[in-house]
Amino acid sequence: MRKLKIVPSAERDSSPLLRPPSLAHRHLISLHDLTPPEIDYLLKLAQEVKANPARYHNALEGRTLAMILEKPSLRTRVAFELGINQLGGRALHLGSDEVGLGKREAVKDVARNLSRWVDVIMARVHLHQTVIELAEHATVPVINGLSDFEHPCQALSDYLTLFECKGSLANVTIAWVGDGNNVAHSLIYGAARLGAHMRIATPPGYEPDRSVVAEAKREGGDVTLTHDPAEAVVGADVVYTDVWTSMGEEEEAEARQLVFHSYQVNAQLMRAAGPQALFMHCQPAHRGEEVTDDVLDSPRSLVCDQAENRLHMQKAIFLALLS
Secondary structure, three states, rough: OOOOOOOOOOHHOOOOOOOOOOOOOOOOOOHHHHHHHHHHHHHHHHHHHHHHHHOOOOOOOOOOEEEOOOOOHHOOOOOOOHHHOOOOOOEEEHHHHHOEOOOOHHHHHHHHHHHHHEEEEEEEEEEEEEEEHHHHHHOOOEEEEEEEOHHHHHHHHHHHHHHHHHOHHHHOEEEEEOOOHHHHHHHHHHHHHOOOOOOEOOOOOOOOOOOHHHHHOOOOOEEEOOOOOOHHHOOOOOOEEEOOOOOOOOOHHHHHHHHHHHHHHHHHHHHHOOOEEEEEEOOOOOOOOOOOOOHHHHOEOOOHHHHHHHHHHHHHHHHHHHH
């Protein structure tokens, strides 16, 4: 595979940085598909775009993004729509009732038709298989905006936030407390490639998918599973949590409240982590459930930085895939 070269700002002219050779015209379905140099490229490109937005204001002039949204969205829709607009392109919002993936119309037919009209497709869907099928049949890049198995754009934005805070991601320890869900999967894959350590505390039966943990460990990743939140957070650089009941699992909400009640991130757990520990949450947050107000609103909370960085990372992803 050809090496990705990061060109220092001082050596670059005023034209946008648009030549990541191994990412161009590919899909972004899983963090497991990206190499360490490619993730490093995206992190540094996002920093560059964030620092110099005017330099990229027409980088994707005339390009069109189709956004397929099967699930409600705030951060994903705003970041993707504003991101392409601020790069000179435009976005089309396609709701679940309009498209009906796999119901009103076969997924492969949607992919083939959209490929004739637009330059890139973002899909925020229920089933991971849907975004895989879109990518199999589309002739333009497909981006996984969220599926039940992964949330790669969120994890990349989170690592951008940590990169800004820590200066390096090697040996950073992330303590995940709660459900071993799609965000946890993407963070695990990213940690294995970036040299970060993952400690994951879940109730029995709610661990991350075994295949994700096995793949990360096989590639040299440091992943520790436990059922004890206090054990997971001690000495961690970051304590990360997510909602106990994800979209599509609403019928399990009452049962999950009982199972997860001892996995709340509160002041006591943050004291156990230590004064160095920061707090992260991909949002939306259910205040008083998985996290208390005093933690979510504290100076140690990075949640708004994470949300802002969704925009800058989405821009970097567009530039990388559409160059």
